Amino acid sequence: MISQLTKGERQLALVISIAVAFLGLAMAGGGFGNPLGFHGFIVLLFALGVTFLILSGYFAPEPSPERLKRYYDDPIKVGVILSLIWGVIGMFMGVWVAALLAWPEMTFDAAWASFGRLRPVHTTGVIFGFGGNALIATSFHVMQRTSRARMPDQFSPWFVLLGYNLFCLLAVSGYFIGVTQSKEYAEPEWYADIWLVVVWVTYLVLYMRTLARRQEPHIYVANWYYLAFILVVAMLHIVNNLAIPISLTAAKSYSAFSGVQDAMTQWWYGHNAVAFFLTAGFLGMMYYYLPKRAERPIFSYRLSIVSFWGITFLYMWAGSHHLHYTALPHWVQTLGMTFSVMLLVPSWASAANALLTLNGAWHKVRDDATLRFMMVAAVFYGISTFEGSFLAIRPVNSLSHYTDWTVGHVHAGALGWVALITFGAIYTLAPILWKRQRMYSPALVEVHFWLALAGTLVYVFAMWNSGIIQGLMWRTYNESGTLAYSFVESVEAMHPYYIARTAGGLLFLAGIVVGFYNILMTIRRAPSLEASAAKQDEPVTSGAAPSPVSAGE
Amino acid sequence: MSVGERDPHSGHMTTGHDWNGIKELNRPVPKIIWLFLAATVIFSVVYWILMPAWPLGVTYTHGLLGIDQRDSLEAQLEEGAQQQSAWADQIREASLATIQEDPQLMETVRKTGATLFGDNCAVCHGTEGNGGPGYPNLSDQAWLWGGAPEEVQETLRVGINAEHPETRIGQMMAFGENRMLGRDEIRDVVTYVQSLFNPDAVADRPEEALANGEEIFAANCVSCHAEDGSGMTEVGAPNLTDDFWIYGGDRQSLYDTIFYGRQGVMPHWEGRLSPLERKVLALYVVDMSNREE
Structure with missing residues (x-):
């Protein structure tokens, strides 16, 4: 992989990784005896590992100019594998925390294994580790293919991918030793946050530079979504993480916001992280891999436009529905609720655009588990966006808030939509990336599909039941006008559902393990593509451009 | 300008764009989407008119219904x-x-x-x-x-x-830790206390241990637990002659209680x-x- 980099890129990579190593050293020295020092050692080790990797291929001959006639796929391959590794880790942690709620003794009296520390390891592992790597990898693939252009350089994609994974590593290792800002989905402390900003801006610039090199007159829908994802996540991340560190040699910081403003900023961030990380990004994925696999044109270009701008505009307002019936002023809650209701329209329009694209290809959905993954993902997208708008209505929220219904809703989206669309995309992508005729075992894809679907259904049904029972128990009064149940009785009533949830999660975890094995065997064993077929997957080099580059519509 | 083609399955024209094999149909947005959008927008506008909704600098629109949470x-x-x-x-x-x-x-x-x-x-x-x-x-x-x-x-x-x-305020003093009683003395008191609520348990203990324990008890414990060991609710001292034990009535627990004391909260x-x-x-x-x- 290093031999593919030009001499200049190798030098740049070496300089940057040595600079990062020094940064790690400074953190380790300055923060000695503080969690920051521990993280300094992690940064140092990570950077030294990358340095040695670069040195190992540093003196290889210059790569052939022939490479410029092909897409640059090496970082995508690594991204797919990293995504699956994080997926297995994150989902395993998910099963563990689920089990912990049913059997609290599974914390083994160890501080690092307490629920409060393991739970962010799960959420960060699956959202940022699994989801984020999948988004980065597929976006690199989609932006090149739909632009029919190779990435402008070979250094920045590696910086983005490895830098991002360093961030995930700092995040997760920090939770075990108690480093957290206590902001949900934004737990990492200030130094990790600053690092992510650097990585993310590089990502945005790389994406725009590739688009600028495109050989197609128009920019495809998938790219709009990926760009919205990158741009808005940058904005959310920077604003919500504004904080003052207590010292430059300590991990702890205090948020720039306090009280209800802090809560509102956090949920503006939290809800739009769902919107632009878990929705927009994965819609970009869906808009490329679903029509590609189905070999059908998108149902309606105009519908794509309406849904894109609807989602982008309306989501921004909806975050306050996380704070119904709190100290947040009533009018802010009203806005959050009404915008959530209007948001249902573009959400369903996107789901419909995906499902109706399959018209004329439903026989493929029946026969091909990969396409079925994406079809079911679109269905779950529709279900969970409906549920989201419904739960945002204040009186409904008074029943559902603080209960497992919320957890069930999140997982209908996270398992049913995000993970299933990712699996569908990866199964479409893997044979293309590794130039194979097909996946190693289509039967195992089928097995994975049913494990994932069964796991999701068991999980979501368990949480619907437990959530509604909880909500009702908390609001039941006896005839003397006092609460009929104590809190602990409602906890007791959850036990069977918590066991069912663990079982559902276990099925889902088994699914991704099967999938990972299948991908690895595809790389090693699946029959390779003939050269002529592989040749179709190449960029248009400037000499033979079919149409001049012009501004997008 | 790229030229669209007719999709044989739906009969619609494509937009003429082609991204690595992906095309789009130039189909109008279905009417139901506009209807649905209009319905949710109307709902929202009515809701804004009725409820507290939009900020106006230092105040906000209070809504016709005058409802506030x-x-x-x-x-x-x-x-x-x-x-x-x-x-x-x-x-x-x-x-x-x-x-x-x-x-x-x-x-x-x-x-x-x-x-x-x-x-x-x-x-x-x-x-x-x-x-x-x-x-x-x-x-x-x-x-x-x-x-x-x-x-x-x-x-x-x-x-x-x-x-x-x-x-x-209730405190069982740490007789052992504070060097008020030796280990053997504590063992003898334990024997005596056991005899108060379960004489069978001390049947095989030597007579002198019991007698010695009684003596130490009289000197150190009766001020709170009373002469007969029945306790005093005025100072929160438990009755030692019944079968109810908070920290356990076995020899080890009794020994720990007397040695280290207890200050339950x-x-x-x-x-x-x-x-x-x-x-x-x-x-x-x-x-x-x-x-x-």
Whole structure:
């Protein structure tokens, strides 16, 4: 992989990784005896590992100019594998925390294994580790293919991918030793946050530079979504993480916001992280891999436009529905609720655009588990966006808030939509990336599909039941006008559902393990593509451009 | 300008774009989407007119209905209080003994008390009040500070070794740790204390140990636990002659108790629970211990 980099890129990579190593050293020295020092050692080790990797291929001959006639796929391959590794880790942690709620003794009296520390390891592992790597990898693939252009350089994609994974590593290792800002989905402390900003801006610039090199007159829908994802996540991340560190040699910081403003900023961030990380990004994925696999044109270009701008505009307002019936002023809650209701329209329009694209290809959905993954993902997208708008209505929220219904809703989206669309995309992508005729075992894809679907259904049904029972128990009064149940009785009533949830999660975890094995065997064993077929997957080099580059519509 | 082609399956034209094989149909947005959008927008606009909705600098539009969540909450609390007033006023005013004799009021105490107990007391004392090591059993007949409803109510109010200025203070001294008694002396006292509630357990112990233990007991323990070991509720000293043990009545536990001492804490509830709630809980707890019989 290093031999593919030009001499200049190798030098740049070496300089940057040595600079990062020094940064790690400074953190380790300055923060000695503080969690920051521990993280300094992690940064140092990570950077030294990358340095040695670069040195190992540093003196290889210059790569052939022939490479410029092909897409640059090496970082995508690594991204797919990293995504699956994080997926297995994150989902395993998910099963563990689920089990912990049913059997609290599974914390083994160890501080690092307490629920409060393991739970962010799960959420960060699956959202940022699994989801984020999948988004980065597929976006690199989609932006090149739909632009029919190779990435402008070979250094920045590696910086983005490895830098991002360093961030995930700092995040997760920090939770075990108690480093957290206590902001949900934004737990990492200030130094990790600053690092992510650097990585993310590089990502945005790389994406725009590739688009600028495109050989197609128009920019495809998938790219709009990926760009919205990158741009808005940058904005959310920077604003919500504004904080003052207590010292430059300590991990702890205090948020720039306090009280209800802090809560509102956090949920503006939290809800739009769902919107632009878990929705927009994965819609970009869906808009490329679903029509590609189905070999059908998108149902309606105009519908794509309406849904894109609807989602982008309306989501921004909806975050306050996380704070119904709190100290947040009533009018802010009203806005959050009404915008959530209007948001249902573009959400369903996107789901419909995906499902109706399959018209004329439903026989493929029946026969091909990969396409079925994406079809079911679109269905779950529709279900969970409906549920989201419904739960945002204040009186409904008074029943559902603080209960497992919320957890069930999140997982209908996270398992049913995000993970299933990712699996569908990866199964479409893997044979293309590794130039194979097909996946190693289509039967195992089928097995994975049913494990994932069964796991999701068991999980979501368990949480619907437990959530509604909880909500009702908390609001039941006896005839003397006092609460009929104590809190602990409602906890007791959850036990069977918590066991069912663990079982559902276990099925889902088994699914991704099967999938990972299948991908690895595809790389090693699946029959390779003939050269002529592989040749179709190449960029248009400037000499033979079919149409001049012009501004997008 | 790229040229569209006709999709044979749907009969629609494509937009003419082609991204690595992906095309798009130039189909109008289905009418139902516009209808659906119009419906949700109309709903929202009506809602904004009726409810507090849009910020206006330092104020906001209050809405035609004049609803505000703070007012709604206060109204609901008022309504709840009225619902409870039928029995709450009676319990507030009646004496504890009167309530205990009123089966209807006691029925309310049992219902309301169960939830209060579950939310506030069960964490330490167990959902059935059975306690556990270090936490007194409330469903039995043994009481450190007295089992009359008035006494229980007072314990609830001020707590034991708590932060309340009037808290009940109870301390078992660390006789071993503080070098007031030697290890052998403690073993002898343990033997004597065992003989108080379970003579069979010390049948095989030497006579002199028992006699020595009795002597040490008389010199060190009687000021709190009384001469016969039956304890004193005025200072929270437990009765040693019954079968009820908070920290265990086996030799090892008794030895640890005398060697290291005990300073159990019960938080005070004044300021956290209302006088009415504490009254209900006191009655509930006393009722709980009577029920077990």
